[in-house]
Amino acid sequence: MNQPLLSVKNLTIDYIGEEKDFRAVDNVSFDVAPGEVFGLAGESGCGKSTIAFAISRLHKPPALIRKDSQILLADRDVLDLDPEALAAFRWREVAMVFQSAMNSLNPVLRIEDQFYDVLRTHKRMTKAEARERTAEMLRLVDIAPDRMRNYPHQFSGGMRQRIVIAICMALDPKLVVMDEPTTALDVVVQREILQRINELRKEFGFSVLFITHDLGLMVQFCDRIGIMLAGKLVEQNDAGAIYKTPQHEYTRKLWASFPSLYGGVL
Numbered sequence: 206m207n208q209p210l211l212s213v214k215n216l217t218i219d220y221i222g223e224e225k226d227f228r229a230v231d232n233v234s235f236d237v238a239p240g241e242v243f244g245l246a247g248e249s250g251c252g253k254s255t256i257a258f259a260i261s262r263l264h265k266p267p268a269l270i271r272k273d274s275q276i277l278l279a280d281r282d283v284l285d286l287d288p289e290a291l292a293a294f295r296w297r298e299v300a301m302v303f304q305s306a307m308n309s310l311n312p313v314l315r316i317e318d319q320f321y322d323v324l325r326t327h328k329r330m331t332k333a334e335a336r337e338r339t340a341e342m343l344r345l346v347d348i349a350p351d352r353m354r355n356y357p358h359q360f361s362g363g364m365r366q367r368i369v370i371a372i373c374m375a376l377d378p379k380l381v382v383m384d385e386p387t388t389a390l391d392v393v394v395q396r397e398i399l400q401r402i403n404e405l406r407k408e409f410g411f412s413v414l415f416i417t418h419d420l421g422l423m424v425q426f427c428d429r430i431g432i433m434l435a436g437k438l439v440e441q442n443d444a445g446a447i448y449k450t451p452q453h454e455y456t457r458k459l460w461a462s463f464p465s466l467y468g469g470v471l
Contacts, residue, residue, distance in 0.1 A: 209236035217271040231436040242413040244423040247433030300373035301382040310357040317353040342371040363394035
């Protein structure tokens with residue numbers, strides 16, 4: 206693999222309780238290469254989203270990243286960034302599409318104003334410059350620029366999802382973290398959105414950390430996949446190998462949980 210863009214080493218995260226701590230992420234290590242799509246799969250509560258929030262330094266108490274954990278993005282120590290550097294780091298270096306992203310838009314702001322908030326904060330753009338950039342990004346996700354004056358409720362769920370992705374792309378980040386971005390969408394819209402993300406990735410060269418519990422969807426979209434179980438990364442390999450020759454018993458059980466079109470289980 207090329208020199209990694211993202212390198213996560215020995216990441217351990219606890220949720221601190223009054224009586225005892227709960228270990229949500231247990232000594233997890235993986236790399237993501239430039240332009241690669243790396244997937245994290247596993248059941249709900251296995252630690253996937255906790256890792257995503259840690260990479261963007263969005264975790265809050267009682268979550269605590271333990272000593273000896275390391276997160277490097279392009280050789281920058283993410284865990285050592287001061288508040289000013291961290292504010293510049295988010296969106297410009299790493300952007301995140303949150304779970305249920307289509308509900309992430311502010312319902313009382315027009316779409317152009319939500320783009321403007323990001324662009325003004327990070328690039329000091331004028332309103333006219335931000336409007337031009339907004340139109341450009343909307344075209345990239347197949348939404349007519351003349352709809353930037355609309356409010357979120359005037360778009361379908363899939364269109365709102367694409368708008369959130371466009372906002373994430375507005376500052377040309379190196380890494381886009383997608384935490385179950387298509388969970389609330391039907392399978393046809395899921396495929397359309399993932400195909401568009403893949404086209405944008407090939408065009409702009411950003412990497413993707415794709416998080417979901419849907420292993421079948423992940424195999425179609427990712428280059429490599431890591432399997433999470435109870436806070437541990439129990440297996441990681443090329444997507445084809447994860448599909449054809451899974452090594453860990455839990456990975457085999459995940460595949461066995463898919464119903465067969467012919468009846469019974471796979």
